[in-house]
Amino acid sequence: MFREEMASQTRPPLDGLAQEVLCEGKRARRARTAKIASAVFAVAGLVGAGVAVPVITGGHSAAANRGTVGESAGPARPGTRTAPAGGANTVPAPAILTTVNSPADIPQPAGPMAPTTSAAILEELLKLLPPGGTSNYAFEGAGAQAYLDGASGLGMIRIYLFRGSLNPGACTGAVPSDMTRTCTTLPSGATVLTTRISDNCIEPLSVDVDHGDGTVVEINVASCLPWNGTSNPPAHEAITTAQAVQIAANPAWGAVQMNAALVRDANRRFAYVPGNSSSGVSVYAGNSGTGRSAKSTYTSGPTGS
Numbered sequence: 001m002f003r004e005e006m007a008s009q010t011r012p013p014l015d016g017l018a019q020e021v022l023c024e025g026k027r028a029r030r031a032r033t034a035k036i037a038s039a040v041f042a043v044a045g046l047v048g049a050g051v052a053v054p055v056i057t058g059g060h061s062a063a064a065n066r067g068t069v070g071e072s073a074g075p076a077r078p079g080t081r082t083a084p085a086g087g088a089n090t091v092p093a094p095a096i097l098t099t100v101n102s103p104a105d106i107p108q109p110a111g112p113m114a115p116t117t118s119a120a121i122l123e124e125l126l127k128l129l130p131p132g133g134t135s136n137y138a139f140e141g142a143g144a145q146a147y148l149d150g151a152s153g154l155g156m157i158r159i160y161l162f163r164g165s166l167n168p169g170a171c172t173g174a175v176p177s178d179m180t181r182t183c184t185t186l187p188s189g190a191t192v193l194t195t196r197i198s199d200n201c202i203e204p205l206s207v208d209v210d211h212g213d214g215t216v217v218e219i220n221v222a223s224c225l226p227w228n229g230t231s232n233p234p235a236h237e238a239i240t241t242a243q244a245v246q247i248a249a250n251p252a253w254g255a256v257q258m259n260a261a262l263v264r265d266a267n268r269r270f271a272y273v274p275g276n277s278s279s280g281v282s283v284y285a286g287n288s289g290t291g292r293s294a295k296s297t298y299t300s301g302p303t304g305s
Contacts, residue, residue: 083181086174093173100214102165105190112260123266128247148238155238156222163255166210209248215255217248
């Protein structure tokens with residue numbers, strides 16, 4: 001009876017549906033290939049596990065922070081290498097490798113150290129951002145998120161610490177036509193990989209700095225906000241490429257350990273955040289932006305950080 005009843009019904013139109021889905025999938029894959037490949041190649045050499053936790057909003061102002069942007073980076077040396085553009089189906093080389101024995105081009109300052117936490121990463125990021133109000137703090141594995149309402153307007157910044165080193169082939173192999181990759185070298189010898197993706201507003205600008213000794217710092221500067229259920233609200237790129245390089249090249253970053261006092265203070269300051277990561281390093285799984293929202297108030301400490 002069911003078959004007979006269904007046989008009498010008009011079938012829904014499916015013309016073009018499969019083709020549309022395939023086109024959307026290919027477009028999304030091209031825009032995220034670099035990040036996905038980096039995550040896959042980095043799994044074997046990483047420790048810890050990524051944990052997505054609720055977004056936190058607050059009223060912290062970065063204007064009072066000491067040392068707004070690190071001064072250690074300096075201008076990049078000549079000899080820029082740019083990856084050649086390829087076709088739509090070109091798969092770029094992974095940006096991050098699992099090798100961790102590269103020399104330390106940006107050594108960390110001496111002093112007591114403690115295992116790196118997501119809270120410490122957020123605390124250091126807030127210290128280094130240029131003047132402006134910050135909000136919408138979030139943790140994701142060995143990474144952190146903050147919105148900055150500064151000179152360029154409201155925008156989202158995400159930072160991740162990877163245990164590994166940059167792939168020297170990332171700027172020699174072809175990349176998709178909607179992506180550009182450029183490698184430069186800082187005076188310290190550290191390699192900077194700058195990636196732009198024209199059709200990905202969450203990661204239109206990505207800057208990776210290889211500190212050596214197993215630490216790679218990545219800054220993602222978005223031109224939109226996370227998915228709100230219907231769209232990605234437009235936003236501004238809150239910091240410039242030069243500012244992203246200076247932040248990522250700051251010597252304080254360490255994929256395994258950071259300044260003990262910073263870690264202790266940050267863990268206490270963000271102790272109320274459910275799922276606050278205390279692990280060292282984890283793999284970046286993507287920018288979903290779908291975490292549950294939990295509002296709270298952030299009170300600046302004595303240092304304004």
